[in-house]
Amino acid sequence: MKRKITLKHIARELDVSISTVSKALKNSEEISQDTKDKVQAFARLYNYKPNNIAISLKNKRTKNIGVIVPDIVHHFFTTVFRGIEKYANAKGYNVIVCVSDESFDKEVINMEMLANGSIDGFIMALSAETQRRNDFNHLREVTEQGIPLVLFDRVTDEIRCDKVIIDDSRAAMEATERLIRSGRKRIALFTTETYLNVSAKREAGYRQALEAHGLPVLEELILRLPYQFEEESSSLRFFREQDFDAVLCVNEIFAVRAIRLAQQLGRRVPQDVSFVGFTDGLLSRYSSPSLTTVDQQGELMGQAAAELLISKVEMEYDENDARNYQTRIIPTALIERESTVLS
Helix, strand or coil, X not given: CCCCCCHHHHHHHHCXXXXXXXXXXXXXXXXXXXXXXXXXXXXXXXXXCCCHHHHHHHHCCCCEEEEEECCCCCHHHHHHHHHHHHHHHXXXXXXXXXXXXXXXXHHHHHHHHHHCCCCCEEEECCCXXXXXXXXXXXXXXXXXXXXXXXXXXXXCCCCCCEEEEECHHHHHHHHHHHHHHCCCCXXXXXXCCCCCHHHHHHHHHHHHHHHHCCCCCCHHHEEECCCCCCCCHHHHHHHHHCCCCEEEECXXXXXXXXXXXXXXXXXXXXXXXXXXXXCCCHHHHHCCCCCEEEECCHHHHHHHHHHHHHHHHCCCCCCCCHHHCCEEEECCEEECCCCCCCC
């Protein structure tokens, strides 16, 4: 096994300066071709690898990106991370992922840990508790330190930074209109509390679609569930007490569990009740019946977030100049499956 060597070792063995070795390895024109050939041959022989930590300290970069997601159960966040990692790795960056588990405290702890010289910038979606508390001081502190930040999916207008989102209102409106065109008149909404901004926007789109088609918005047909949906008593009561022929669900898990409840109560899907969800994940594809869903294109969202962040890391910019910030809107697509399509 060859010993690990440094620039100092190569310089001593070849009786040249460390600066000469460094320049020779970078093919600098300041160094003669003969010296470059000797240095590079010696480096290959002993499998020399650059000291990335030293390079990072010198350049004040770590080549690491910190990613904080609310959870890793939802297929959407998994695909976003895949998009981030694919783009970042292609640009020579490593990705460190942390999970806030929908906790404000964990989100803050993760940011403090990573901001302590470990990363060049953050990509993150806000936890449910952070949005409920409406407390974004930890994000503000990071941006004031000059650390680039990109928010995706769950964002806030309180922080000036780059953002990557879908048009949640429009996507929900188009999904609701699909149900209306199929003849559904009493369309329910399964959503979360409105402090989650994506849920609030999807509810707005649902309401807009009903109003645009002359259908009443019935508050009794809007069921608000805890984001981490653990018990089904309220959903069962809703199914037993309310009369509806379709349901728009703000996420995939709500939709798949609602389909199961409907079937348990003898409701046929989609003959008696149709379902549309968000996130085109494995649950949507392999549920029975398969779920019609809004594809949020998570991988594309992740790639866009990584591109925005790395461009900030690698360029000089004034963090106080709002013109430096942009919001990219990723297009969505409605994937139709058995939960709305009559065979």
